[in-house]
Amino acid sequence: MSIDNTAGDTALGTVDGGLSSAEVAERVAAGKTNDVPARASRTVGQIVRANVLTRINAIYGVLFAIIMSTGYFLDGMFGLLIIFNSGIGMIQELRAKRTLEKLAIVGQARPTVRRDGAATEIPPNEIVLDDVIELGPGDKIVVDGLVLAADALEIDESLLTGESDPVVKHHGDQVLSGSFVVAGGGAYRATKVGADAYAAKLAEEASKFTLVKSELRSGIDKILKFITYLLIPAGALTIYNQLFNVNKPLADALRGMVAALVPMVPEGLILMTSIAFAVGVVRLGQRQCLVQELPAIEGLARVDVVCADKTGTLTENGMRLAEVRNENGDDSVNLALAALARTEARPNASLQAILEAFPDDPGWHATTVAPFSSARKWSGASFADHGNWVLGAPDVLLPSGDAARAEAERIGSQGLRVLLLGKSDLSLDSGDAPGTVRPAALVVLEQKVRPDAKDTLDYFASQNVTVKVISGDNALSVGAVASSLGLPNSEDPLDARNLPEDKEQLAGVLEERAVFGRVTPAQKRSMVGALQSRKHTVAMTGDGVNDVLALKDADIGVAMGSGSPATRAVAQIVLLDNKFATLPHVVGEGRRVIGNIERVSNLFLTKTVYSVILALMVGIAQVNYPFLPRHVTVIAWFTIGLPAFVLSLAPNNERARTGFVARVMRMAIPAGAIIATATFVSYMLVRTKATDEQAGTTALITLMIVALWVLAIVARPYKWWKIGLIALMSVASFLLFVLPFAQEFFLLDPSNTGFTTQAVGIAAIGVVLVEIVWWIQRKLNAPAETD
Known part of the structure; x- marks a missing residue:
């Protein structure tokens, strides 16, 4: 990992190797583990009691006892309903319990822990006190702890505090379970595990297997x-x-x-x-859908608006580098792309595509790294002998009227993703970064449309369910993909930076338009709230950390199984097969x-x-x-x-x-x-x-x-x-x-x-x-x- 840009912090590479096997065994023996139920499903005894000790069975039990006392035993046949009421309910819930628990294991977040000098992924319940846990973008913090190393580490604590702005963490700062990483990386030492950690209470409340209150019940x-x-x-x-x-x-x-x-x-x-x-x-489980909250079953029946991201929903997650348009014939463009792709320990899909296209390491040494975040929509690095390079959205990095920006919008209107590679006049650890950016190249990436996306959109249209495509990508690019799939009202995509802030006005725009680009995480949340203010029942799908707030506020949150642990934690439904086409069945x-x-x-x-x-x-x-x-x-x-x-x-x-x-x-x-x-x-x-x-x-x-x-x-x-x-x-x-x-x-x-x-x-x-x-x-x- 690259050197940290925050003075006083420790680079991850210098963190100790974690606990030894003997130290882990010692803590396990002392009960200092995170061994709490991954799901709050009811025990067999609780299921039996809940199905037997009911108001209905109590009434029937008393009436059955009365009829038995009269000697007219054949008139007591209604007593069989006590057995049927209890037996069928118990059998179905036990089957559902087994299905849910099997699927929960598949969808479980697996943190990376350092032990005996090596990093390994383990289930959350195997973490012990003082474990050293590595962090990367999208990782959920599963136990409380103190930061040991921070590399431009930004933590979203909105699930705890309601504050949507990421918090920059430095060496020695506290991190709380239930929050998640939105940018950068690092490591922390577990200080509270098991029932002491906030995550245990959060998971128990969010994943409880119970027929909770609903309008029907x-x-x-x-x-x-x-x-x-x-x-x-x-x-x-x-x-x-x-x-x-x-x-x-x-x-x-x-x-x-x-x-x-x-x-x-x-x-x-x-x-x-x-x-x-x-x-x-059980049926949803057989379709690889993990139901984390049973009210989702009822809520799904009431959905009339589905808000879907483009990437990972309408298109596949993987990307391919289609073209590099060198604006000035700069020979260092390819080397800069190769170097930038190597600055992040966990590259996103765009950087991964660049990395696959340029597998040779140019050997550039990064002195400062600015990891990608959805809030600023760019990443970059300052290299010792090669200047300051940034990679991000052209319409964010370049002023209006710039020729390169206009060309990027033209290419993006064809459904392609376009990133700008540019040189900055400021070091990326400057508070005013990226400063003035000089275009060097347009990086053209293409995504594959999911083969089942059109059928899914057609199904929702036939069922009078409106689909809104809400993406952080360029509006024209998103609109091109949506139009190719025949989504109604997709011909006129809207840049979310032009959306009104007033909820009533925003709701009016959302009623008329279907495709929105350059949507920030805060705007996704506002859009869900605006739709709900018009009495819509909203389902939100997503897979990235920028979808978490909207998923949490939506009536039904649907996360992709391959998405970040944070999105899976707050969603009511997790599509473990990552197929948007499963949603109509749900x-x-x-x-x-x-x-x-x-x-x-x-x-x-x-x-x-x-x-x-x-x-x-x-x-x-x-x-x-x-x-x-x-x-x-x-x-x-x-x-x-x-x-x-x-x-x-x-x-x-x-x-x-x-x-x-x-x-x-x-x-x-x-x-x-x-x-x-x-x-x-x-x-x-x-x-x-x-x-x-x-x-x-x-x-x-x-x-x-x-x-x-x-x-x-x-x-x-x-x-x-x-x-x-x-x-x-x-x-x-x-x-x-x-x-x-x-x-x-x-x-x-x-x-x-x-x-x-x-x-x-x-x-x-x-x-x-x-x-x-x-x-x-x-x-x-x-x-x-x-x-």
């Missing part, structure tokens, strides 16, 4: 809490009615109470939500999860509504409850449980919208009221003329027909497999009433043709009314759907 929780409060008065009314008005024995009264209360609980809604989230994580998975949960919520909450209303009607009328617990169990199987499981895993590309609870209840409340009323009328018309089994069967026929029609509505728009699902459930329900074994097991008696015909007729009226409700609801939702 908070809405379901509100509904469940309300239902829990309803159960107490409904149960009291039912048991009072059964004991004192109908004069049933205690066992039969308890049996009727349980039959009334069980269907009030949307037991499968939590189960289906957990399954949908867990399956979504967005589609989010839409599938949220869209399907809203779809099946209509089924579960309709059942809850009709169960509550029917129980109140029966209590007020002071008549016997028409159903047994085994009846409500089979209703749940054929009209809700099995269909909901299939529908929750089906494809669904509809973009999610806010207002989940209100939208679902607009359908569930009237549909539930119609089902309850139709069932109650059907029951009351035959109650005095039929046996208890015949009256219950008549009511059950009415309920099943209307409930199956609600299923048919929820399944729209139809596909062959949905039609098959509805047909299968209808046939299964029909067989329930005609098979002798089923009649005996479920205590059904459909033998009276008149009662059955009456039940079907009332059900037909209910079907018509439910269909009207659906059409009205569709009209009410139409404006929102076209937004």
Whole structure:
């Protein structure tokens, strides 16, 4: 590494060789290690407790114990839902846990540590106290420490302090875990490891495997809490009615109470939500997508703007030197390029391409080095016998109107990257560097467009998702690449230096334009905020350290697996295969999860509504409850449980919208009221003329027909497999009433043709009314759907 340009600092080459193997072993034995969980995934015990000790299972457990005490064991079949609720949730989460932990190992930052005089990459949890850790651009600082060597070292501590400006670090300065290197290099000694380091708390908070709060889950929780409060008065009314008005024995009264209360609980809604989230994580894991925060699953369904960088997203990371245009016929141009490419220990893609083109070392000795940073957009070095050379953006280093700058813009408009190689009149350790720059050559680099980039952009266009290309490169160059891919509104790229600072004005420009060049890290962050101020849900993709702030502020941050550790640390989604083309699958998975949960919520909450209303009607009328617990169990199987499981895993590309609870209840409340009323009328018309089994069967026929029609509505728009699902459930329900074994097991008696015909007729009226409700609801939702 080159000599440091800051007086008093120590060059990395002079740093000691680090700890010896014996010293490492001594610290490991003393527990002075950084051995903290790389991810805060729940333990097996926590997963079991979280899935067993739930509000739903507690309610069902109490009702199951009550029915067991009566001796009617067959009526306790609903108790199997406790096993299903817990078992399926545990299995899916354990599978997701294994997938996430395997992927976390792949995506883990591996710091370079000096031991026994040699540098080696190790996992963060193997760092011990007093380890010497090397730093380079993009490296994340994984433990706290003190700087031993600094070579123009600049640290971004924005994740800790909120201050976006990099902090220059010198020998003896403190560095904190959670920050990252934006320029230069160096080394530091670990002073705090494990739980003492800030990184442990940061990683645990950012990577926690938990179904955290979201609009979807908070809405379901509100509904469940309300239902829990309803159960107490409904149960009291039912048991009072059964004991004192109908004069049933205690066992039969308890049996009727349980039959009334069980269907009030949307037991499968939590189960289906957990399954949908867990399956979504596993599916994304199979596509090499590391989900670091589960709210990303829901957020992805709501994305309507994707902000993407050009380099590494639309184009491949690697570059190739296409041409060196020597402006003045200077013979030292090639030598200067070769020398500059060797001044940085970790060259960026541009310097790496130059290094590959000029593999021979010219032997120039650098006295001062100015590493590249995205803030100033140039790098350079002062060489003892060969002057001061800079390499960077022509529109930054040259004044407006300069011929070389104009030529660079012309070349850049063709989609090529153009750097200016120039000589400076000032040493690069001067505060006014680079001073006046005399052009020496234009360095033309080319990037390869990703073969799948166009298909990805076409997908987003078809889904009404707007793509904004936000790059630090020349605007014309970025626009040329975007136009070649057919991105809408890419013909008029905008230089970000001309963007207004006012958020409202900035939002207006962002709505109109699609391609932006010369965007600084602070501007990327401002652009994300401006889009969010217009009620957009923004996903930001990136791979470089200059993307970190925007990734952190975006609704969904998507980092490339090959990007810097800092970007992977703050992103909710990491594309470990580095393919932008994976993102449509990620967005589609989010839409599938949220869209399907809203779809099946209509089924579960309709059942809850009709169960509550029917129980109140029966209590007020002071008549016997028409159903047994085994009846409500089979209703749940054929009209809700099995269909909901299939529908929750089906494809669904509809973009999610806010207002989940209100939208679902607009359908569930009237549909539930119609089902309850139709069932109650059907029951009351035959109650005095039929046996208890015949009256219950008549009511059950009415309920099943209307409930199956609600299923048919929820399944729209139809596909062959949905039609098959509805047909299968209808046939299964029909067989329930005609098979002798089923009649005996479920205590059904459909033998009276008149009662059955009456039940079907009332059900037909209910079907018509439910269909009207659906059409009205569709009209009410139409404006929102076209937004």
